[in-house]
Amino acid sequence: MIPVVALLVGVVLGVWLDPSVPSALQPYLPIAVVAALDAVFGGVRAKLDGIFDDKQFVVSFISNVLVAGIIVYLGDQLGVGGQLSTGVVVVLGVRIFGNVAAIRRHLFRA
Amino acid sequence: MTDRGGRTFTPDFLTELFRNPLDPGYAAAAEQRRRNAAAGRTVAGWRRPSMRVVSVLTLVALGFLLAVAYRQTVAAEPGRSAARAGLAEQIKQREAENAALTARAERLRAEVNRQRDAALSGSAVARLRQLEAATGLGRVRGDGVVVRVADAPSNADAVTGAGGTNLGRVLDRDLQDIANALWSVGAEAIAINGQRLTSTSTIRAAGGAILVDFKPVIGPYEVSAIGPGRMGRRFEDSAAARLLRSVAEEYGMSFDVRDADDLTLSAATEPQLRYAVPDVEPSASSSGVPSSSGSGVSPRPSGGGR
Numbered sequence: 102m103i104p105v106v107a108l109l110v111g112v113v114l115g116v117w118l119d120p121s122v123p124s125a126l127q128p129y130l131p132i133a134v135v136a137a138l139d140a141v142f143g144g145v146r147a148k149l150d151g152i153f154d155d156k157q158f159v160v161s162f163i164s165n166v167l168v169a170g171i172i173v174y175l176g177d178q179l180g181v182g183g184q185l186s187t188g189v190v191v192v193l194g195v196r197i198f199g200n201v202a203a204i205r206r207h208l209f210r211a
Numbered sequence: 212m213t214d215r216g217g218r219t220f221t222p223d224f225l226t227e228l229f230r231n232p233l234d235p236g237y238a239a240a241a242e243q244r245r246r247n248a249a250a251g252r253t254v255a256g257w258r259r260p261s262m263r264v265v266s267v268l269t270l271v272a273l274g275f276l277l278a279v280a281y282r283q284t285v286a287a288e289p290g291r292s293a294a295r296a297g298l299a300e301q302i303k304q305r306e307a308e309n310a311a312l313t314a315r316a317e318r319l320r321a322e323v324n325r326q327r328d329a330a331l332s333g334s335a336v337a338r339l340r341q342l343e344a345a346t347g348l349g350r351v352r353g354d355g356v357v358v359r360v361a362d363a364p365s366n367a368d369a370v371t372g373a374g375g376t377n378l379g380r381v382l383d384r385d386l387q388d389i390a391n392a393l394w395s396v397g398a399e400a401i402a403i404n405g406q407r408l409t410s411t412s413t414i415r416a417a418g419g420a421i422l423v424d425f426k427p428v429i430g431p432y433e434v435s436a437i438g439p440g441r442m443g444r445r446f447e448d449s450a451a452a453r454l455l456r457s458v459a460e461e462y463g464m465s466f467d468v469r470d471a472d473d474l475t476l477s478a479a480t481e482p483q484l485r486y487a488v489p490d491v492e493p494s495a496s497s498s499g500v501p502s503s504s505g506s507g508v509s510p511r512p513s514g515g516g517r
Binding site for chain 1: 238240241244265270272
């Protein structure tokens with residue numbers, strides 16, 4: 102319950118404050134979102150598995166977002182930014198799918 | 212899935228990724244907790260609630276991130292499509308402007324010619340007319356030939372592009388060859404699809420389109436030339452015509468040459484002086500015709516390096 106409320110509070114804050122993202126950071130926003138989603142689905146699955154750990158969740162969230170951003174930044178500097186962001190999205194996408202499949206098994210037994 | 216024991220081989224990275232998407236950290240943390248509980252130790256009391264708070268804050272940050280990303284994407288989209296529509300609109304508007312200005316230039320040129328004819332003596336006018344006709348700056352009339360080339364009918368699927376590349380397409384090189392061959396057999400004035408060629412005209416390709424003097428021309432291409440009576444036959448004997456004929460036979464491109472009587476070729480657009488400036492300032496005293504240089508909107512091809 103509390104996590105959902107916290108999520109909603111964050112959304113409301115984002116809508117209400119409407120911060121302007123510096124243009125230098127804009128390319129990393131989608132990647133950051135995908136990385137954050139990976140951490141969240143990992144957390145949800147761990148919760149359903151009964152092994153959720155706050156510290157693990159926080160650390161994985163922050164490191165996911167940072168590492169994904171750094172990889173894409175590095176790629177941009179090397180001239181392969183597009184390919185590396187595709188790579189990041191594929192890897193994180195696979196993880197998200199795997200975790201969602203586990204969550205689905207927990208929820209629907211199917 | 213995570214507790215798949217007894218594996219005797221090391222799976223490669225992708226297999227591992229697909230099989231075990233959860234961070235092993237959760238399992239490790241749970242294991243640690245279980246061991247602590249079994250040993251009767253309690254986790255340091257202050258850590259668990261504070262971690263819970265940090266976790267909640269992380270979720271707030273996540274919601275914030277989602278909202279910001281969403282708003283960013285939504286805000287960027289109309290900007291992008293508006294920019295595209297704006298550019299298309301600008302192109303259309305400039306094209307219309309260009310056509311209007313060309314028409315105006317044509318009118319003004321006729322006016323200038325009339326005034327000049329009135330001011331100059333007969334022989335000077337005749338000489339000027341000759342020079343203008345030769346350089347492409349004046350409208351000319353006469354008998355000549357019309358060379359017509361067209362792309363082979365394409366059998367490629369318009370949507371998928373399947374069916375192979377069409378080898379029978381007219382290239383800018385073909386038009387260049389035709390124009391050069393026509394000059395060499397004595398043509399005095401040439402126009403491609405009504406676009407008069409001058410000594411500085413360019414025939415180039417940009418992407419799939421052929422540009423004559425930076426204006427796109429589309430097939431079928433008609434190269435009209437005014438010249439001596441035997442020009443058509445001599446052109447047929449030229450290397451360019453023989454080459455095009457063989458290409459036409461081989462790849463289905465159409466190519467034909469016919470004599471035409473009483474062709475009228477319009478004047479070329481005024482050449483743009485890049486380095487030279489007129490020595491004599493035009494006097495503003497004569498007549499009430501607005502000076503064409505005063506309109507100030509003459510678009511200059513930017514960066515079109517020749």
